[in-house]
Amino acid sequence: MLSTGALRAHLLAARLAGPVATSREESLRSYRLFAARDPRVLIGIDPEWTWGQRDLIGLMADKCGVSGDPRQTQGHDVIDPERTLVALDAFAERIGAVAQRGGTVLLGTGHPHRLLEFYAALADALSAAGCTVLTPAHGRCVDITTRFGLRTYNLDYVRGVAFVREPGVPSSGRATGAHTHSPLPVRTVLAAAVDEGGGLPELVIGDHGWVCGAGQLGFEAIGLADTDDPALFVGEAEGVVSVVVPLDDAVRSDYYRPLTRYVLNRACLSQ
Structure with missing residues (x-):
């Protein structure tokens, strides 16, 4: 069993928390765009409240532990590992609850190379x-607007986890997917779940638009988020998203394995 102290040490050593790779400049840019309601940063959330940049800095300081001083505009962001640990416990509790009742779940990621x-x-x-574990809309096309223009992706699943691939990339059972923040994949999957009659998820687990898009549609959603992804934390603050775990979402994939063991143990799902 991985102790809380050992996991805290790992979070800091792997830079999942503490000083992280995400820069203050990147985060502040995201807060400015979110305040302007740029859909690229809203990623599926339709905020009920008015969020200015200072409001978002205050929220992220509370949820993540970043600096609450708007005059700090440079350097690396900092995530408080204690906040990560508290959120991981809440994350595990929701997973344990759905497992106990044998519920229906959907998992999806916009970071397949790192988090699959x-x-x-x-x-x-x-x-x-x-x-x-739902897997609807396998192979379905999704058109997503990127900074390079409109791109068509294909929905795929590996071991029950949804993500999108570039067209023409074969499904090889590996995480050769595309990075995306878009909520369109989860909307496509949920619509297909209705059409196919296979049931709807009681819990959606993921990141980026998978969490925000599902939460905005009224599904219970939990996930991971970095300091430059304010949408998930706004969703949590407004009651649209159930749990958000603050951490760097783009470190080496093997660095997340201790988190997996910790969450499964706390959810009473260790194998």
């Missing part, structure tokens, strides 16, 4: 516990 293994381990454990 983390979510896949959760999907494996939930399936073993009797949960239904």
Whole structure:
């Protein structure tokens, strides 16, 4: 069993928390764009409240532990590992609850190169516990606007985790997917779940638009987010998203394995 102290040390050593790679400049840019309601940063959230840049800095200081001083405009952001640990416990509690009742779940990621293994381990454990892991819309096309223009992607699943691939990239069972913040994939998947009659998820687990898009549609959603992704934390503050774990979402994939063990243990799903 991984102790809280050991996980805290790992968070800092792997730079999942503490000083992280995300720069203050990147985060402040995201806050400015969110305040202007730029859809690229809203990623599926339709805020009920008015959020100015100072409001967002205050929120992120509270949720993540970044500096609450708007005059600090340079350097690396800092995530408080204690906030990460508290959120991981809440994250595990929601997973444990859905596992206990053998519920239906959907998992999806916009960071397949980094986070697919983390979510896949959760999907494996939930399936073993009797949960239904949904995989609707496999192979369906999704048109997403990127900074390079409109791009068409294909929905794919590896070990029960949804993500999108570039067209023409073969499904090889590996995480060769595209990085995206868009909520369109989860909207497509949920619409297909209705059409296919396979049931709707009681819990959506993921990041970026997978969490925001599902939460905005009224599904319970939990996920991971970096300091430059204010939408998930706004969703949590407004009651649209259930739990958000603050951490760097783009470190090496193997650095998330201790988090997997910790979450599964706290959710009573250790194998």
